[in-house]
Amino acid sequence: MNFPILSSLILLPTIGALFLFFTKNKDGNNLTAKYVSLFTTIVNFLISIYLWIYFDQSTSNFQFIEERQWIDGFINYKVGIDGISILFVILTTFITPLCIISVNNSVKTRLRDFLIAILIMESFMIGVFCALDLVVFYLFFEAGLIPMFLIIGIWGGPKRVYSAFKFFLYTLLGSVLMLVAIISIYWITGTTDVIQLYEQGIDTRYQNLLWLAFFSSFAVKTPMWPVHTWLPDAHVEAPTAGSVLLAAILLKMAGYGFIRFSLGLFPVASEIFTPLIYTLSVIAIIFTSLIALMQEDMKKLIAYSSVAHMGFVTLGIFTIQQQGIEGSIIQMISHGLVSAALFLCVGVIYDRMHSRLINSYGGIVAVIPKYSILFMLFTLAALGLPGTTGFIGEFLILMAAFKDNFLVAVIASLGVILGAAYMLWLYKRVVFGKLINVELKKMVDLNRSEYFILTCLAVPTLFFGFYPDPLINTIEISVNDLINMYKTNLINK
């Protein structure tokens, strides 16, 4: 295949954004801006589906590779995908158009600029998942911060500046170390090409420090306990579409990074630091679940539950087992769909009542039944009910963790009980009960676009819950070979 399909996937949203940039920012023109961005992202989604169809599931080699000289003899622009990255690419191209549709009432000012930010962010995020060169990866990884920073800082809530800076500082501090690590990898091995690095490996002496440097960046982005405190603030202040992108995709970049780089490049160090990851993951699962139980702000609750869910992800990745890593990937996809949906659900009632506080609601099932049904579905998916994707991910992860370490699996499983408690309690307080606040009676049920978005998210959540084969088949060989490579590298060193 000669056509640079991945590059066009990465560039298309940026082109859309440029196009928007040169249109006039009239208020009456908003609809055009929306249609343009929607069109771009949908085309992008179709391209990614095309990729999935023509993707060869029987090999773990990188496919659709493109390589271009960039800085002579130093950095090459190199992209390609394997079974692990393709799912994240599709997740990105799937969530972004839904985000754009959801931008209805929530963003009142400078809609065009908002859409530009989202489009550019899509480019960066796809870039992260396709990059096969450490420098290219780093650039995309960090550049993704900027549009998100702007989205929170410009269109956010009252405390947006504090949150935006907290978000920026936290994530940037981690990343600086990663940059240092990437440069040192270049000095040690003479290349930043991921495939080449996979083949030649990195000297054991340097692995520990390099691993820690990468870890400091990924841990913040995941986020892992105790560097998670930026996430609740960022979510609370971000507009709905921003929260959706943040939870659904931005957080997955770190999980992806752990699989691709921490496991792939530093097997010896990964083996050494596995207990650290286990400990932090388990603490994240239990602590943040307990914290989520006590939240009064819906968005904060879901943000904390995200930390707990990502705790499962990191736990699963470092079991270094087929079920564990596959479970983590499915958990990430699932969380991408479900947390996006939950933030949208909060957005729906926020748009109507302008409150995110749980106790300002109650009894709305009688007023907006359609909404209540869909919200219920996502609540159940979030607590990992069998028949939803959430179950498959969590169960596979715990199954693998159990093989490795009983205690960790037992404690992590306790998180499943807490998960049921905080999600159902949230739902009960918001949706069930007597309708006391008379204002709520005026609420209107989901409009067409909201209904469409939530249904779009509900269908894969259920479908892959009952029939996860398409997902598992896509990642199976790649995960298998990754583990094999990991094991052989471990023995050789």
Place this chain on the structure above:
Amino acid sequence: MEILILFLPLLASIISGFFGKYIGDRNSEIVTSALVSISAILSIFVLYQVIVNQYEDNIVIATWINSGSLDVNWSMLIDPLSAIMLVVVTLVSSLVHIYSIGYMSHDPHKPRFMAYLSLFTFAMLMLVTSDNFLQLFFGWEGVGLCSYFLIGFWFKKESANAAAIKAFVVNRVGDFGFALGIFLIFYLFGTVNYSEVFQQIPSVVDKNLSFLGLEVKAIDLICLLLFIGAMGKSAQILLHTWLPDAMEGPTPVSALIHAATMVTAGVFLVVRCSPIYEYSPLILNLITIVGMTTAFFAATVALVQTDIKKIIAYSTCSQLGYMFFAAGVGAYNVAMFHLFTHAFFKALLFLGSGSVIHAFKDEQNINNMGGVWKKLPYTYSLMIIGTLALTGFPFLSGFYSKDAIIEFAYLKGNTTGYLAAGIGIFTAFLTSIYSWRLIFKTFHGEYNNKEINIEETHESPLVMLVPLIVLSIGSIFAGILFKDLFIGHGNLNYFWGEAIKFLEPLSTEHPPMWFLILTPSLVLISIPIAYYLFLKNKGLTDEITNMNKPLYNFLINKWYFDELYEVIFIKSSKKLGLFLWKFFDVKIIDGFGPDGISALIKKFSIKAKKFQSGFIYQYAFVMLLGFTALLTFLIIK
């Protein structure tokens, strides 16, 4: 055809749930009842095939999870055990569907209710027909979910919502154990399919594991973990607190889910895993102890409750205890037999109490009833049949199954067995007392209701009575007809086949005659006792109550389990959550992390700002100071 049994209820649920608005209330009711009834008829046909032709099958419907060495299918296993469960579930379910047409006639959300009932039936069928632990878990959580929906069906009631969440979360505690059990099974055997797991069991009998610092036998651990799951679902002591609260749901729900089907899933699990449990005498003993404790505990609490449904709920809890200790003494088939007969008479009692509640316009307190037996002749006589069957009145269904449990416990011949038999007999006596208390207080004596006139109470419509009549037939004859099939000595291996495993065949001896007569005579004596206590001489009851006030309080407060859990688990996790959030996240992490650092930088920059005052003499002075210091340093060096 077998697959139809499974999917007709699902279809019913989808039709009523998504299209109920369009096809109307009446049509939703008809469609769901009809489809589930067809499913019931097919199930009976399958059971017939299983009994007569030893028909067995394992149908694979589709793949579910296929990750690495884990390979799980959506499947349908038909063997004697699942065939029995199929009939129990679909039969009671179809009757409850029909009954609900009458019971819920004033409710505005009929299609939703019917959809939940059908969905529950589907999940329960998935549970019982699974050929692997994972699909079992799917059904397990699925029935829990439907139970959650149905308990909280009247979503405006605060108490109903609280009960629904409680049911789900307490069940999740059990599921936590169950899930760990599945992990352990996968860890040991590399598969979660029953047949493959059961085959490998003998090879791990002597295997030890170090679990959380303890050295335990692998088999014991599996059995214990699975049993924790069973305790949650079947409301055994410690994890029982959700069941009485679950009575907040509509009465047909209580009959279907919290009496006949879902709560027996735990018993089913233990029986299904008999090839594992047989190798773990330790856990079998534990099951016996838990079962008999629950039977006794729940019966004592039922003695003093005043809510008609709560009495029956505790009675269910107690009868489940019987089933467990039957399984614990190794008489799995007897446990199944009691499960089977119990489904009829307990559903009958619940639906009957629903009919009473209906007659009293939603009154549930038995102190506010009484004297209406002539007004509700059918309900009254059907409730009597249910009570007789429950208490084990000779030749009704409960007599055969419950007495068999006590006998097998006795025949077990060890200490736990004797203890269980003794407690079983005493509990049977208590059961009889509280059951007749319910009957006498509800139907006899003076009319005590101040809200409505006695003339306004009315018998239920035919659509509610017909299911009751069918169930009463079952309550009378299920015991005598199926006795040989379930627990007949000659037929034992013939009917159950491979579905239930006995390492050693059950004892075929008979206990001594005095033992056989003991329970029925206690049951008979208890009727006049209850009559005297609760009808003839009520003053005596009050006197006894007043004399034993602490004991009475202990019982009426259900042994203070709820209060204890509130303090230990709920309050403390809330406090802990608050602490972790307000103190740990905000004060420590943010305080020393981003906020602390930014505050620190600000502080320094304020200090640094002061240096740049703009006055030349200050700069000159500092320069001089620095120069002097440098010079001193150089000279000394």
